[in-house]
Every structure is written in C-alpha cells, then in structure tokens.
Amino acid sequence: MPARPEALTRTLVSRIDALCTAAAVLGAACLAGLFLLILSEVLARNLLGQSLAFSWDFAAYGMGCCFFLSAANTMKNSGHVRVTVLFELLPPGPARIAEGVACVLGMLVSLALVYALGDMAWLSYVRGSTAASVVKTPLWIPQSLMTLGALVFVLALVAQFLRVLLGEGHVDRPDIEDAL
Incomplete structure (x- = not known):
C-alpha cells in the first residue's frame, strides 16, 4: 500500500x-570560533601589544555564517520577530491563508537571496577572488557557507508552509504566544 501524502x-x-538543526550546529560552531577568535585578539593586543592580522576578516566571515546558518532553526522554533496583530484580528481560516501567503512570499525573497549569494560565491570561485587582507582568504568559502544557510532557510519556509497545510502552522498552535 503506498504511503499517504500526509505521512510523506x-x-x-x-x-x-x-537539516535546520544541523545548520544551527554549524552556526553555533561558527559562533564558538568567533568567540575564541575575539578572545585571542583581545589577549594578543593586551599581552603581546599587537593584533592578529586575520581576526577582523574572520570575525566578519564568522558573523555572516553564524547568521545565515542559524536563521532556519530560528524559523523552525518560532524565534523570528513576528507581527501577530493581523493573525489576532483574523478568524483562524483567513489567518492560516495569510500565514501561507507570508511563507510563499518569504520563500520568493529568500530564493532571490540564495541566487544572489550563490552567484557571488560562484563568481568569487571562478575569478579566484581573495580577501584584501594578509591572509588572502578565498572569498567563495565564507560566501558558500552563507549561501548554504540561506538555502536551508528557504527549506525551513517550505516546511513551515507544509505545516500550515497540515494545520500545524503558528496560527494553529495555542502555545505560540509562549514562543513569541
């Protein structure tokens, strides 16, 4: 007997x-690395009297990667800022439709972001672009991680849309106020 569409x-x-959880773990690793990098920078400046040449570049890469890789898990756990006044004013049916529309619009905007980030990473790879710093980091590496995070965010929006279709969206959950 074939699997039911709802089960699939x-x-x-x-x-x-x-996948969202795995991306968040990678984002948390970036955050931990960022913490260690900044700690090392502070210690090097205060104890050795000089800065680590790569710290500012890697801190920027780490922040971008942490942000993008963690966005999907934040979405999954209802951690993003939401304007709930519309959902509170609408009856459940129209509120569910509004949430579904918001998911689709979010997917479209996020897909444009994935395209732009992916194109930037690809061009950096093809051109051999490196950071202007002493370390000469190949820019496609952090750009690819940010692209991956944005892509996982799109998938999180797909999952949220599917939850809405299953009647499990934010509007359908009485406990959502605790998460907001």
Missing part, C-alpha cells in the same frame, strides 16, 4: 527540521 509530508518536514 510529515517525513519531509521532519527531514527539513533535521
């Missing part, structure tokens, strides 16, 4: 959620 949808949402 729940499996897909579950796999996307796992």
